Amino acid sequence: MKIGLFIPCYIDAFYPKTGIATLELLEKLGQDVDYPMDQTCCGQPMANSGCNKDARETEELFVRNFSKYDVIVAPSGSCVHHIRDNFDAIEQTDAVKHIRQNTYELVEFIHDILKVREFPWAEFPHKVGLHNSCGTLRALRTASMSERNEPFFSKPMDLLSAVKGIEFAKPKRPDECCGFGGTYSVTEEAVSARMGLDKVTDHHNAGAEYIVSADTSCMMHQQGCAERNGVPIKFIHIAEILNGARA
Amino acid sequence: MSNKPVKHAQAAAEFLEDDPHRLFHDERLWDMRQKRDQQMHGMPEWQELRDRASRIKEHTLANLPTYLEQFEENARRNGIHVHWARDGAEHNRIVAEIMGKHDAKSLIKSKSMITDECEMREYLEPRGITVTETDLGERIQQLDHQLPSHVVVPAVQKLTGDVAKIFAKYYGTDPNIKDPHELAEAQREAARPVLLSGDTGMTGGNFIVAETGGFVVCTNEGNADLSSNLPNVHIATLGIERLVPRVEDLGVFVRLLSRSALGSPITQYTTHFRGPRKGGEMHVILVDNGRSDRLAMPQFWSSLKCIRCGACMNTCPVYRRSGGQSYGSVYSGPIGAIIDPTFNAKKFSTLPFASTMNGSCSNVCPVEINIHEQIYDWRRVLAEKHDIPFVKREIMKMAGRLLAQPRLYRVSIEGTEVALKTMPRFVLYNYLNPWGKHRELPHPVKETFNSWYRKNRLKTSTKKEHESA
Ligand code: SF4
Numbered sequence: 001m002k003i004g005l006f007i008p009c010y011i012d013a014f015y016p017k018t019g020i021a022t023l024e025l026l027e028k029l030g031q032d033v034d035y036p037m038d039q040t041c042c043g044q045p046m047a048n049s050g051c052n053k054d055a056r057e058t059e060e061l062f063v064r065n066f067s068k069y070d071v072i073v074a075p076s077g078s079c080v081h082h083i084r085d086n087f088d089a090i091e092q093t094d095a096v097k098h099i100r101q102n103t104y105e106l107v108e109f110i111h112d113i114l115k116v117r118e119f120p121w122a123e124f125p126h127k128v129g130l131h132n133s134c135g136t137l138r139a140l141r142t143a144s145m146s147e148r149n150e151p152f153f154s155k156p157m158d159l160l161s162a163v164k165g166i167e168f169a170k171p172k173r174p175d176e177c178c179g180f181g182g183t184y185s186v187t188e189e190a191v192s193a194r195m196g197l198d199k200v201t202d203h204h205n206a207g208a209e210y211i212v213s214a215d216t217s218c219m220m221h222q223q224g225c226a227e228r229n230g231v232p233i234k235f236i237h238i239a240e241i242l243n244g245a246r247a
Numbered sequence: 248m249s250n251k252p253v254k255h256a257q258a259a260a261e262f263l264e265d266d267p268h269r270l271f272h273d274e275r276l277w278d279m280r281q282k283r284d285q286q287m288h289g290m291p292e293w294q295e296l297r298d299r300a301s302r303i304k305e306h307t308l309a310n311l312p313t314y315l316e317q318f319e320e321n322a323r324r325n326g327i328h329v330h331w332a333r334d335g336a337e338h339n340r341i342v343a344e345i346m347g348k349h350d351a352k353s354l355i356k357s358k359s360m361i362t363d364e365c366e367m368r369e370y371l372e373p374r375g376i377t378v379t380e381t382d383l384g385e386r387i388q389q390l391d392h393q394l395p396s397h398v399v400v401p402a403v404q405k406l407t408g409d410v411a412k413i414f415a416k417y418y419g420t421d422p423n424i425k426d427p428h429e430l431a432e433a434q435r436e437a438a439r440p441v442l443l444s445g446d447t448g449m450t451g452g453n454f455i456v457a458e459t460g461g462f463v464v465c466t467n468e469g470n471a472d473l474s475s476n477l478p479n480v481h482i483a484t485l486g487i488e489r490l491v492p493r494v495e496d497l498g499v500f501v502r503l504l505s506r507s508a509l510g511s512p513i514t515q516y517t518t519h520f521r522g523p524r525k526g527g528e529m530h531v532i533l534v535d536n537g538r539s540d541r542l543a544m545p546q547f548w549s550s551l552k553c554i555r556c557g558a559c560m561n562t563c564p565v566y567r568r569s570g571g572q573s574y575g576s577v578y579s580g581p582i583g584a585i586i587d588p589t590f591n592a593k594k595f596s597t598l599p600f601a602s603t604m605n606g607s608c609s610n611v612c613p614v615e616i617n618i619h620e621q622i623y624d625w626r627r628v629l630a631e632k633h634d635i636p637f638v639k640r641e642i643m644k645m646a647g648r649l650l651a652q653p654r655l656y657r658v659s660i661e662g663t664e665v666a667l668k669t670m671p672r673f674v675l676y677n678y679l680n681p682w683g684k685h686r687e688l689p690h691p692v693k694e695t696f697n698s699w700y701r702k703n704r705l706k707t708s709t710k711k712e713h714e715s716a
Pocket of ligand 1: 398552553554555556557558559560582608611612613614615616618
């Protein structure tokens with residue numbers, strides 16, 4: 001199985017550590033991973049703004065970069081949600097269908113496809129608050145949501161529970177959106193930032209030292225809100241913890 | 248109606264400036280959401296009920312003409328006068344005519360969003376008819392000349408102190424009343440004489456039953472029963488989408504409605520109307536007002552399944568932090584964002600963007616409307632109609648071009664990093680930069696993942712390729 005690694009633009013530009021951890025983790029798990037150098041983005045920013053036509057060429061480029069792989073893995077729930085559920089600015093050829101059916105968010109890939117539950121090298125002796133992005137929670141369904149009458153499940157929690165020394169904080173509103181929402185974060189910056197501050201405050205009050213998430217975009221926004229308001233909390237991508245980061 | 252796009256972002260930002268209002272609003276509605284969750288957990292068949300409610304509504308909407316005619320026939324047989332109104336104006340004319348026939352001058356009404364939608368008060372009052380709201384929240388909004396903030400709790404945006412001031416102005420009560428019960432009593436005192444002297448009563452209706460020709464009104468204050476029973480003439484204004492085929496369908500909807508809305512098992516009053524009482528007169532006005540057009544919209548017709556429980560508003564993190572007034576319309580929150588543009592796409596073009604599309608709304612909705620997906624679809628429709636700001640359109644066009652050209656993109660992204668490192672703080676954080684207004688920017692890094700990969704991995708992977716070749 002040849003994996004094409006997709007590192008979304010904001011991870012590439014602002015959180016390369018997350019990209020490196022994802023790559024190293026997949027390699028530790030014995031995977032054959034390739035990173036196509038000419039990748040940029042999946043088209044989500046344009047599509048989510050309603051400007052789907054402007055996403056066409058970006059989606060075409062994505063297909064050129066990734067159609068040769070058996071699976072595509074990305075450490076970002078919202079991008080995977082776009083590719084799987086909304087990647088339709090271009091003609092739905094077999095190559096496009098192949099990509100849409102075989103793109104996975106990192107946690108679900110490890111949990112459902114590789115079925116790995118042990119990370120003997122991982123140790124994270126901290127109390128963490130898990131943030132499931134709305135894309136992973138309600139679109140990819142990697143965890144149960146409080147809106148539904150359904151038994152509890154959480155794929156990220158299943159993986160993190162194997163990490164030595166980790167403890168979980170219990171925020172009051174674990175499923176509430178943090179307010180990032182892509183371009184929403186600038187078109188409605190006041191509400192967006194308020195939601196972000198409420199989110200990090202909730203985790204901080206629950207005793208979390210770190211917020212951990214499978215989505216960097218949410219954390220980029222939350223970190224911005226925490227720093228501006230002096231909420232002492234740190235952020236780390238789940239890939240880094242599973243790859244063995246200690247802090 | 249003015250076509251100027253509603254400034255939701257700005258109104259919401261203003262709402263957030265006042266801590267007591269902001270905190271109360273968020274907590275009160277979140278509390279309703281949590282009570283709803285508790286009710287849900289007490290019912291193992293919750294999901295089954297939602298599926299069923301959705302299917303019944305879809306079936307009804309697919310056969311709307313048949314069921315409407317069935318209702319009309321049965322209602323007439325029950326002695327109800329049935330009227331059809333194509334739009335708000337026609338509805339208002341019909342109300343004025345009925346009242347004119349009886350020489351009636353005072354209309355007392357219980358809560359109905361649809362009369363707000365028809366702008367009925369604005370039509371009747373210049374014609375010498377006084378309209379009195381009997382629902383406490385709706386009355387507060389009426390006195391304050393505001394649209395309802397919420398479909399179930401219309402004055403939820405107001406604190407006790409706000410209400411005390413409004414009542415002081417109109418009822419002459421003490422402006423410093425702190426006890427909500429005292430305010431409710433003040434309203435009761437002021438409303439009773441009006442209720443007793445009102446010559447026409449008006450209600451909305453939560454459900455219309457085709458097989459019986461009757462309709463059902465659910466309230467918590469019992470005011471609908473006063474509005475309908477005290478005067479001799481009862482007018483019910485009903486949206487045509489409120490229909491269900493059979494009485495037994497009510498068992499599904501009544502169980503879902505108040506649990507979803509307030510987290511209570513049932514509303515205090517659930518009144519079934521079948522026909523006029525002895526010596527009285529009952530009129531039903533079936534209002535279309537854009538509904539049949541909406542039914543023909545492939546992406547948006549299912550919004551007509553809505554039973555106006557407000558659960559999507561209570562759960563919406565954006566609505567809770569922006570307040571109903573910021574939507575500038577009768578229907579606010581997630582349901583407003585998808586139905587308001589059907590009334591006026593220009594004016595309400597901003598509302599589908601007042602959302603993070605987090606999907607909580609769709610998952611609490613008792614009739615399973617895919618609200619957040621319709622928000623996404625509206626964005627597309629509006630962008631294609633050019634009903635989004637020019638600047639945004641241009642930015643997206645540029646972004647689309649840039650992201651399709653890997654080399655150019657590389658140059659610009661390595662530039663971002665340099666910009667973050669070298670530009671003085673005040674340039675990045677001025678008030679024109681919306682990201683930086685209430686948030687820090689991400690920290691600059693030494694190199695992008697792409698360039699790290701080039702340095703650390705590319706050579707080895709090309710080597711691998713050569714080896715395997
Ligand atoms: S859209 Fe659904 S949740 Fe919202 S008010 Fe209507 S029925 Fe209730």
